[in-house]
Every structure is written in C-alpha cells, then in structure tokens.
Amino acid sequence: MVELIAFDADDTLWHDMPLFQCLVEKFKALLREYQSEELIEKALLETEAKNLKHFGYGVKGFTLSLIETALDLSEGRISPSVIREILELGKEMMGAPVELLPGAKETVEALANKHKLILVTKGDLFHQESKLARSGMGDNFSELEIVASKDSRTYEAILKKFKVRADRFMMVGNSIRSDILPVLALGAYAVHIPYHAEWAHETVQEKQKQKLKLENRYIQIENIGMLLQVAIKIESNHFCAQASEQSEQSAADGQAATP
Amino acid sequence: MVELIAFDADDTLWHDMPLFQCLVEKFKALLREYQSEELIEKALLETEAKNLKHFGYGVKGFTLSLIETALDLSEGRISPSVIREILELGKEMMGAPVELLPGAKETVEALANKHKLILVTKGDLFHQESKLARSGMGDNFSELEIVASKDSRTYEAILKKFKVRADRFMMVGNSIRSDILPVLALGAYAVHIPYHAEWAHETVQEKQKQKLKLENRYIQIENIGMLLQVAIKIESNHFCAQASEQSEQSAADGQAATP
Known part of the structure; x- marks a missing residue:
C-alpha cells in the first residue's frame, strides 16, 4: 500500500510557468528599445543560470536576475523607472492569484x-x-x-x-x-x-x-x-x-x- | 529531561547583524550624494517594513528593498551603476564567510x-x-x-x-x-x-x-x-x-x- x-x-x-512566461514577456517589452527579443531572452537565461548558485530558486532571486539582465543589456543606459517597473513585476508575481x-x-x-x-x-x-x-x-x-x-x-x-x-x-x-x-x-x-x-x-x-x-x-x-x-x-x-x-x-x- | x-x-x-549593518553602511555611502545618512536609514527601514509582506525575511528580499529605496531617494536620478553595486553587495552578503x-x-x-x-x-x-x-x-x-x-x-x-x-x-x-x-x-x-x-x-x-x-x-x-x-x-x-x-x-x- x-x-x-x-x-x-x-x-x-x-500553474506557475505561465506566470513566469508572462513576466518575461513584460520584461522584453520594457527592454525592447535596447535589444532584440531574442537576445533579451538569451541574456536572461544566462544570468539566471549564473545566479542560481547565489540565489537558488524562487521569484525574489528571479527578480534580481531580471534587474541584472536589464543593466547588462542597456550597457548602463537603463532608466531608473524601468528598474522600478521590474521591481513591481516581481511583487505582482509574488501575489498573483x-x-x-x-x-x-x-x-x-x-x-x-x-x-x-x-x-x-x-x-x-x-x-x-x-x-x-x-x-x-x-x-x-x-x-x-x-x-x-x-x-x-x-x-x-x-x-x-x-x-x-x-x-x-x-x-x-x-x-x-x-x-x-x-x-x-x-x-x-x-x-x-x-x-x-x-x-x-x-x-x-x-x-x-x-x-x-x-x-x-x-x-x-x-x-x-x-x-x-x-x-x-x-x-x-x-x-x-x-x-x-x-x-x-x-x-x-x-x-x-x-x- | x-x-x-x-x-x-x-x-x-x-554573527549576522554586523553583516547587515556593514551592508547598510556601504549602501549609505553609495547614496550620499542624494540624501543625508539619517534619511537614507529611515527610508530603508520603512521600505523594508512595507516589503516584509511581499518578500518575508532574508537577503534576497533585503536586496530588493535596497534597490527600491535607492530609486525612491534619488527621485529617479540614480545611476544604473549604483543599482549594479547594490546587486553585487547582495551577492557578496549571500556568500559572506x-x-x-x-x-x-x-x-x-x-x-x-x-x-x-x-x-x-x-x-x-x-x-x-x-x-x-x-x-x-x-x-x-x-x-x-x-x-x-x-x-x-x-x-x-x-x-x-x-x-x-x-x-x-x-x-x-x-x-x-x-x-x-x-x-x-x-x-x-x-x-x-x-x-x-x-x-x-x-x-x-x-x-x-x-x-x-x-x-x-x-x-x-x-x-x-x-x-x-x-x-x-x-x-x-x-x-x-x-x-x-x-x-x-x-x-x-x-x-x-x-x-
């Protein structure tokens, strides 16, 4: 038995992945002026993999990886308001239904x-x-x-x-x-x-x-x-x-x- | 028995608190041009308290709160390189001896x-x-x-x-x-x-x-x-x-x- x-x-x-995918779509839209969608996705995946050893799994670590990717891709030209929007996306995800x-x-x-x-x-x-x-x-x-x-x-x-x-x-x-x-x-x-x-x-x-x-x-x-x-x-x-x-x-x- | x-x-x-205190000192030094140390500390405490319900305890949530405080205090004038330094401080703390x-x-x-x-x-x-x-x-x-x-x-x-x-x-x-x-x-x-x-x-x-x-x-x-x-x-x-x-x-x- x-x-x-x-x-x-x-x-x-x-459901969990659709939430992450939705977050990634919004992230790509925020960074559209800096890079192609394809490159954004690739860079995010790399940052995430690299940060797993620091952060483990979960939305908080993922949000930190999103911010890091945004800094990398914009070569430091990112507007602080975009960083704030990423933070809000993370919080939204933590509380999503x-x-x-x-x-x-x-x-x-x-x-x-x-x-x-x-x-x-x-x-x-x-x-x-x-x-x-x-x-x-x-x-x-x-x-x-x-x-x-x-x-x-x-x-x-x-x-x-x-x-x-x-x-x-x-x-x-x-x-x-x-x-x-x-x-x-x-x-x-x-x-x-x-x-x-x-x-x-x-x-x-x-x-x-x-x-x-x-x-x-x-x-x-x-x-x-x-x-x-x-x-x-x-x-x-x-x-x-x-x-x-x-x-x-x-x-x-x-x-x-x-x- | x-x-x-x-x-x-x-x-x-x-020891744990000294690490947080050390992180807060470095954070205050990074934001010195925007606000007084006293105001930075007060704002950080408020952001942290407000974010506990989203993030719970731990360094990852704390790092997200540091970034949010930096955005608040600089009124959007923060340089992306400062955000990157905050991210690095968070990672450093995760791996501190x-x-x-x-x-x-x-x-x-x-x-x-x-x-x-x-x-x-x-x-x-x-x-x-x-x-x-x-x-x-x-x-x-x-x-x-x-x-x-x-x-x-x-x-x-x-x-x-x-x-x-x-x-x-x-x-x-x-x-x-x-x-x-x-x-x-x-x-x-x-x-x-x-x-x-x-x-x-x-x-x-x-x-x-x-x-x-x-x-x-x-x-x-x-x-x-x-x-x-x-x-x-x-x-x-x-x-x-x-x-x-x-x-x-x-x-x-x-x-x-x-x-």
Whole structure:
C-alpha cells in the first residue's frame, strides 16, 4: 500500500510557468528599445543560470536576475523607472492569484482521505506557504517541505523522516529530473504528469524518456485527475501479488505434505 | 529531561547583524550624494517594513528593498551603476564567510552527544543551508527548520512533529519576540542569549523584559558557552524533583503502613 504521497507544487497542482512566461514577456517589452527579443531572452537565461548558485530558486532571486539582465543589456543606459517597473513585476508575481490545474482540488481531497499527503517543492518557503494557503488545499497536506535541491538524498531524508519504506512512497510531479529520476532510483513510485511547457534547466533527453518507460515504478498520466485510478491500481496490484504469494505458498505447503 | 533543543541561527550561533549593518553602511555611502545618512536609514527601514509582506525575511528580499529605496531617494536620478553595486553587495552578503560566535561550536558539539538538536530559523532555506554547511556544525543538527514566522503555532507544530512534550523542549535564541515569548507560552524552556545589537522589528519593551524574569522557564545567559551548565542544571532539577517526589511518596507509604 502507498502510505505517503508527495506532490510537487508548481505546474503540478497549480500553474506557475505561465506566470513566469508572462513576466518575461513584460520584461522584453520594457527592454525592447535596447535589444532584440531574442537576445533579451538569451541574456536572461544566462544570468539566471549564473545566479542560481547565489540565489537558488524562487521569484525574489528571479527578480534580481531580471534587474541584472536589464543593466547588462542597456550597457548602463537603463532608466531608473524601468528598474522600478521590474521591481513591481516581481511583487505582482509574488501575489498573483493561484490558478489550480483542472482536477487538482478534487483529486487531492479524495486522496487525503486514504493517504498521508505532503508537498515537496523548491523555491521560497514564504512564497510557497502563501500559495498553498491561497490554493484552498492546505488542510489536505500534513507537511510542506521546501528543499534546496531535489536529488535522491533529499527524498531519502524524507522517507526517513516519515518512516516510510521506498516501495510505499509515491512522488507526483511534472519534472523528470527533479520529481521522477531520483525517486525511481530509490525504488519508489514516480508519477509523471507532463506540463505543456518545460523549464530549460529541467529538460532531459528523449533517449532517457524512452528508458523510463521500461521502469515498472514509472507511471505517466495526462492529468492529475487520473491519479486516483493510479493509486487504486497500485493497491490492487499489491493485493494480487500478496494473494498469489500466499496461494503459491499454500500450494508449496500442499506439495510438501503429499508423500 | 530536555529531549529536544532548538537553536535560532543568526546572531545565536553565528554573527549576522554586523553583516547587515556593514551592508547598510556601504549602501549609505553609495547614496550620499542624494540624501543625508539619517534619511537614507529611515527610508530603508520603512521600505523594508512595507516589503516584509511581499518578500518575508532574508537577503534576497533585503536586496530588493535596497534597490527600491535607492530609486525612491534619488527621485529617479540614480545611476544604473549604483543599482549594479547594490546587486553585487547582495551577492557578496549571500556568500559572506560564516563567523561563529565564541563557544558556539564546542557547546553545540557537547550538547549533540546527549540531546537531539535542531535549527529553527526564519529567512531563506537556500541561504541558511549554505551557512549551516559553511559553519562546519551541520552534522550536529538533525533538522534545519525554516519557518515563515516564529509564533506559538510554529513551535507547537515542531513539538508535534518531534513528538516531544513542551516541558522537554528548550529553545535557544537572541530574540525575545521570536525565540522566547511564544516558547514560554507553551510551557517549554526558553534560553535567551542577548546579542549586542537588536533588530528594530524585534524590539520589545523594558517592562516586558522585567516580567520575563519572573517566569521560571525563562533563563538568560551572557554567552552560548554557558548553555551546557543550563542543560545540566535543568536535568539535576528534574532529578531532584523526581527524587523528592519519590521520597515524599515513600514517606507517605511508610506512614500508611504504620498502624
């Protein structure tokens, strides 16, 4: 039986990337007089990647990277009013309404009746707590785990903390690199719900995706609404496996008893 | 017996405020041509207070507030190169060396032999994890809890999570508002190690401080090195209380047995 189900938050329970994309569009519009859209996007991606080691994930660090990119691209000619607009865009994003993915609320509520649910997510505690509260789903989660990186060690620590065996743990998320691979490596279940867009720093190779399909603890679904069926199926598989083990055992016992 | 000891991090285990003060000094020097030092400091404090609801605590939000203050104070005349210098100050602060308070390392190591130790701190997970790693004390702590606010509910959740009774929990910190009052309200031990400076938003009244001294679970010490003695004293008090309870009990039993 799956005892603990962990969810990624952004782009698994609620939309997140469209907000970033929208912010990037506004940013490009602000800098249009200095550079082409293409160059702005390239420069931003570079600054972001370079600053990850200073800032980690989250909107505050992203806003600082936007300001730095604006300074770089304008070669110091940027108007202070543009910097102010970038600051306001960051604040706007921090407070943007939380738009749930279709089916997220119903599925989470139904699963919470039978399983312990937690959130495991990168980003900023302050912002994720605020989003969870505004999502209206907070009561269904026992814990909000903000982690600096999502690797096998992180998930191992979570299993230890909740005293759950790997084969009774399921992670649900949209990122193969962060939500799927490190979880499969531990022998746990990983449910992949691809989001229609993907972060550049989360992309994995097509070859790796093909290999994943051979893993029997890897489950890919189209939308979060299908998660309930997955949980039921895993449970009935466990049940069948146990039942067939038992019947094999009694058959063996029977044979042994036969002279 | 005290089973779980929680430490605040900044200005309890390592210096933090001096870094902020140093950053503020550099910031004032950058803006000297626009305003008096006094006005700069006042404006910064106001911007910070106003932005807490958007950004929470931590260096990234603080850096965004510095940029906003610079835009405000220069009335839009700020040079982009100054904004860039502020960005660099923020990054410098994120990577600044961790300077332990005298006695912190030895005390934490000695306590870790007998007690479960955790960190409970506000701020940014990414930055606090990095500071803890650089402090060289990481192995002594079972958990790093980053919390959005330090109120009784937060501490209650921690007691529940670690399955510890309030009278077996001790919080060690420098802020009366965040580390002491909410912990005493739960009936746990609170050890106050005043830092030589205090945050404006953490200040409490003298009257409140006087009242605290009447609480028997409030202990104030001068430096973290004295914490070992505190832990031993609490334990021997528990022991004495138990022993005297037992001897009263046996005296009562003896009396009852006497015809």
